[in-house]
Structures are given as C-alpha cells and as structure tokens.
Amino acid sequence: MIRVVLPAHLKTLAKIGSEVELEIAGPVTQRSVLDALEQRYPVLRGTLRDQVTQRRRDFLRFFACEQDLSHESPDALLPEAVASGTEPLLIIGAVAGG
Amino acid sequence: MSRVRVLVGTRKGAFVLTGDGKRDRWEVDGPHFGGWEIYHIKGSPADPNRIYASQSSGWFGQVIPRSEDGGKTWEPVGNEFVYDGEPGTHQWYDGTPHPWEFKRVWHLEPSPDDPDTAYAGVEDAALFRTTDGGKTWQELAGLRGHGSGPKWQPGAGGMCLHTILLDPSDANRMFIAISAAGAFRTDDGGDTWQPINRGLRSEFIPEPTAEVGHCVHRIAMHRSRPKVLFMQKHWDVMRSDDGGDSWHEVSGNLPTDFGFPIDVHAHEPDTVYVVPIKSDSEHYPPEGKLRVYRSRTGGNEWEPLTKGLPQQDCYVNVLRDAMATDTLEPCGVYFGTTGGQVYASANSGDSWTPIVRDLPPVLSVEVQSLA
Numbered sequence: 001m002i003r004v005v006l007p008a009h010l011k012t013l014a015k016i017g018s019e020v021e022l023e024i025a026g027p028v029t030q031r032s033v034l035d036a037l038e039q040r041y042p043v044l045r046g047t048l049r050d051q052v053t054q055r056r057r058d059f060l061r062f063f064a065c066e067q068d069l070s071h072e073s074p075d076a077l078l079p080e081a082v083a084s085g086t087e088p089l090l091i092i093g094a095v096a097g098g
Numbered sequence: 099m100s101r102v103r104v105l106v107g108t109r110k111g112a113f114v115l116t117g118d119g120k121r122d123r124w125e126v127d128g129p130h131f132g133g134w135e136i137y138h139i140k141g142s143p144a145d146p147n148r149i150y151a152s153q154s155s156g157w158f159g160q161v162i163p164r165s166e167d168g169g170k171t172w173e174p175v176g177n178e179f180v181y182d183g184e185p186g187t188h189q190w191y192d193g194t195p196h197p198w199e200f201k202r203v204w205h206l207e208p209s210p211d212d213p214d215t216a217y218a219g220v221e222d223a224a225l226f227r228t229t230d231g232g233k234t235w236q237e238l239a240g241l242r243g244h245g246s247g248p249k250w251q252p253g254a255g256g257m258c259l260h261t262i263l264l265d266p267s268d269a270n271r272m273f274i275a276i277s278a279a280g281a282f283r284t285d286d287g288g289d290t291w292q293p294i295n296r297g298l299r300s301e302f303i304p305e306p307t308a309e310v311g312h313c314v315h316r317i318a319m320h321r322s323r324p325k326v327l328f329m330q331k332h333w334d335v336m337r338s339d340d341g342g343d344s345w346h347e348v349s350g351n352l353p354t355d356f357g358f359p360i361d362v363h364a365h366e367p368d369t370v371y372v373v374p375i376k377s378d379s380e381h382y383p384p385e386g387k388l389r390v391y392r393s394r395t396g397g398n399e400w401e402p403l404t405k406g407l408p409q410q411d412c413y414v415n416v417l418r419d420a421m422a423t424d425t426l427e428p429c430g431v432y433f434g435t436t437g438g439q440v441y442a443s444a445n446s447g448d449s450w451t452p453i454v455r456d457l458p459p460v461l462s463v464e465v466q467s468l469a
Binding site: 007009010013043045046047048050051052057059060093094096 | 133134155156157158159160161174177178179180200
C-alpha cells in the first residue's frame with residue numbers, strides 16, 4: 001500500500017480527505033504512483049504534471065523520507081519505506097508567490 | 099420579476115452576485131475555487147444555469163469547472179488543451195523562436211444556441227472548441243496556421259487570446275483578438291482566418307501599420323449590428339464599420355485613449371463604454387479619478403460618468419474582461435477593479451454603486467439577465 005499526501009488545493013479538487021492509499025502492481029516509481037493516482041482521480045490529470053510532456057509541474061516537489069526526490073528520474077524506484085507504506089510520498093506546492 | 103446574475107472572476111476565486119430587477123439588492127455567494135485564479139466565468143445563453151469557468155494556478159495548471167445550477171455547485175470537466183499537430187514556434191520577447199506552450203484559458207465563450215458548445219481562448223494564443231460540454235477540447239488550428247503565427251509576440255501579460263466574438267447573424271463568422279498579434283476573423287466557422295488590422299497604428303512596433311503585431315486589448319459589438327466593431331487598443335479607441343476590414347480612430351475627447359475594456363449598451367448600438375487609464379506604464383486612472391466614459395455617438399464624443407465612483411485618490415485598474423452589460427431596461431453596466439470593487443449601474447452608467455468592495459483583484463465580470 002502506497003501512501004500519498006497531496007497539497008490542500010488538490011485534496012479539495014479531488015475531494016480527498018487526508019492521505020490517499022494506492023495499490024501499485026510492479027515497481028514503485030514516481031511515474032507508477034502518479035499513473036495510479038490519476039487513474040483513481042482523473043481530475044488530477046494535468047495538475048501534477050504536464051498533459052503532453054508528463055513533466056512535473058515547476059512549482060511542485062516530491063519529498064519522502066526527508067529527501068527531495070523531485071529531480072530523480074520518474075522511473076527511479078522510490079525509497080523502500082515509501083514502497084512498503086511506512087512513509088508517505090509528499091507532494092508539496094512550492095512556497096512561492098501569492 | 100427579472101433578476102441578474104453577475105459572475106466575477108478574481109485572483110483568488112469566483113463570486114456569484116445575484117441581484118433583483120432593480121439591481122439594488124444583492125446576494126453574494128463565494129468564493130468558489132478559493133485560492134485559484136479565475137480568469138473568466140461565463141454562462142450559456144442557451145441554458146443560463148450552465149456556466150463554464152477557467153480555474154488556473156501557477157502551481158497546479160488549468161481546470162475547467164462547469165455548473166448546471168447557476169453557479170451553486172461545480173464539477174470539473176476536461177482540461178486537456180493540446181495544440182493540433184506540431185505546435186511550431188512564435189517569437190519570444192527577445193525575438194528568438196519559442197515553442198508554443200499551453201499556459202491557461204483566458205476567455206470562455208459559450209455558443210448562443212448549444213449549451214454543449216463553447217470556445218476557449220488560451221495562452222499561448224490559440225482557439226479551442228468543445229462540443230461535448232467541456233469534456234474534450236479541439237484546437238481550431240487554422241488560426242495559428244494562417245501564416246503569421248511565427249511572427250506573433252507576447253505582450254507583458256503573456257501571448258493570450260482574450261477576446262472571442264460570435265457573429266449572431268452568421269454562425270460561420272467569428273472575431274478574436276490576441277495580445278500582441280492583433281484581431282482576426284473567420285468566415286468559415288474557424289477553418290481559415292485573416293488578420294483584420296488595417297487602420298491600426300502602433301508606434302511601439304517597428305512597422306506601425308503592420309498586418310500583425312498590434313496589442314489589441316478588447317473588441318465589442320452590438321448584436322443587432324455585427325459589422326460594427328469597437329476596439330480598445332493598447333493606445334487608441336477604434337471603430338470598424340465593415341466587420342474589421344478597416345478601422346478608424348474614435349478616441350475623440352477622451353482624457354487618455356489607453357485602457358483595457360470596451361463594451362456596448364444592450365439597447366443602443368451607438369452607446370459605448372470605456373475606462374481611460376493614464377498610460378501603459380501607469381495602470382491607474384488619470385488624476386486618481388475613476389471615470390467610465392460613455393459615447394452616445396459611436397465614438398469621438400465622450401462624457402465622463404462619475405456619480406458614485408471615487409473621484410480622488412483612486413489608483414485601481416479595470417482589466418479587459420472586467421466589464422459587462424445586462425439586457426434589462428434600463429440597461430445595467432458592471433465593472434470590476436483590481437482593488438476588488440464591483441460597481442453596478444442600473445441606469446446605463448448615469449450613477450454607480452458598489453455591489454462589493456473588498457474582493458481579491460477582479461479579473462473578469464460577466465452578467466446574465468434572468469427571467
């Protein structure tokens with residue numbers, strides 16, 4: 001079970017309470033987690049990554065286990081603690097502007 | 099008893115202001131989408147309870163919410179705006195080629211007769227259409243493909259397609275405007291387009307009368323006379339009597355001819371409203387006086403409308419999509435400011451009262467006249 005924490009505005013948009021729990025078949029990567037997240041909540045398509053390029057939106061970051069994973073390859077394995085559900089993957093809106 | 103519903107988009111959410119037929123009692127509902135920028139929100143003329151909104155954010159991109167109950171509740175529909183084919187390039191600020199990249203929807207224009215059809219003007223400039231109520235959007239690529247696209251350049255606010263006018267007498271004719279490319283017209287439902295900028299003169303471009311490159315801020319028409327167009331350009335208020343084939347200046351006695359919105363009275367095709375702004379580097383009214391100017395002669399002769407508007411120490415702006423008119427009798431006129439006020443006039447502009455004073459900066463104002 002993978003745990004994901006979204007920024008407040010995206011929780012509101014997707015009508016999510018606190019954390020999201022996802023089952024991922026296969027390698028647990030940023031891409032596989034976001035694919036599963038968007039499949040469960042189609043309204044999130046385009047809000048986390050560009051619809052065409054699939055690149056992370058500039059003002060979002062991916063944190064887990066006290067590390068910034070934002071610049072890792074989307075196909076790199078996430079930390080074991082995330083894959084096992086011990087730690088959540090935190091999707092953070094940058095502290096920037098108004 | 100008639101009612102009006104004023105749809106207000108702001109930097110931090112949308113507000114729905116509902117007024118009675120006299121337009122002196124108002125209910126304020128909102129914010130909807132708190133924290134998101136609402137560039138535009140507009141109802142379908144064919145089904146006034148169907149409303150589309152452009153909800154966007156620098157963090158989370160673009161969402162298109164749709165309401166079926168007059169703005170009480172909303173559900174997101176489709177937000178995939180993908181340019182047709184290879185997007186190509188336009189000019190960047192430094193003159194170098196820059197790939198077309200979708201940023202946000204500036205303006206939504208629902209069809210007059212089909213609630214499921216609407217047009218979206220986007221940044222980087224392009225026109226999209228939905229025919230399934232916003233679930234999917236397809237680009238009308240003939241606009242960018244008309245030939246001058248590689249020469250288009252963004253204005254300071256981005257390269258946005260901000261104005262969409264549907265000709266009520268000819269379903270195949272549309273007018274659009276782009277900052278800073280200019281105005282364009284299609285006569286075949288959007289397949290092919292031609293620039294309609296003859297007569298515009300812009301001293302800030304190398305060739306002041308060039309076919310494209312003009313910073314058009316807004317165009318308006320009266321539905322009974324769709325060949326007559328009024329334009330607020332970056333500088334200059336212009337008029338066309340031939341569907342945009344040619345333009346002439348009608349700034350006349352305005353204190354300054356810089357500004358953003360322009361609109362036409364619902365029942366008097368020659369009554370036009372603008373809000374003069376001091377200059378392109380001083381986005382506030384001259385002399386600290388917020389004045390709407392009205393021409394009853396289709397331009398050239400303008401009178402200041404000041405009753406109820408602040409006449410000292412006022413330094414707000416009124417953005418291009420932030421003025422609208424209702425169809426009641428007498429005609430109501432509405433506008434919103436970057437200071438968060440939404441002013442209403444129930445007498446064609448003779449006097450004004452604020453409906454609300456302290457919203458976030460207002461990006462757009464639309465009004466629906468309801469039975």
